[in-house]
Amino acid sequence: MPRRVKLPGTDALIRRTDAADADGAAGSGRVRHEEKITVYVTSDELIALEQARLLLRAEHGVAVDRGRIVRTAIGLAVADLAARGSESELVRRLEAS
Template sequence: MNRRASLPGAAELFRSTGPTEERWFDRSQSGSQHAVTTPRRGTPRQKHTAKITVYVSDDELLALEHARLILRGTHGLAVDRGRVVREAVAVVLADLEERGEDSVLVRRLRHDTGK
């Protein structure tokens, strides 16, 4: 009798679990970026190819964690903080593309900079 646990191999651990590719920009013409009409969405939990570091205040982190707990407790959505942030970024960027000057992002940034 073998007492060792059977573990998955690297191919199983790192397999693609979502759509293979969702491009938001098309760089095919003269190297410039042209927006693709695919609706902007945050990516689900998967292995991501790029990483950024964002510093937040204690209050912002607490609010993010509170939102995650509300999503889980009230709405039955078990998501991590990264997923919440990716969805929030997707929503804000879609609003910027759609509304431009009247977008929430432009208005808030203008308010913060006093312009």
């Protein structure tokens, strides 16, 4: 029985070499992630996310996966919260729900 050699994935081989934004708003980009969360969304939210991914690719030439879009959105929300506090979009939307 042959042994399978575990090779690093693409994310481990391709990393950003320029400095990331100081505030972290851009998300972590293409790096190996050590932490994982599970997020449950509605069918409509998943379709909207997939449509956004396809729009980024078709109209802007940005080919990214859904996880990268979500990480970037989290970075933007956290940066807005840090900068604007109670006036942030995150606070406004969470208070309204």
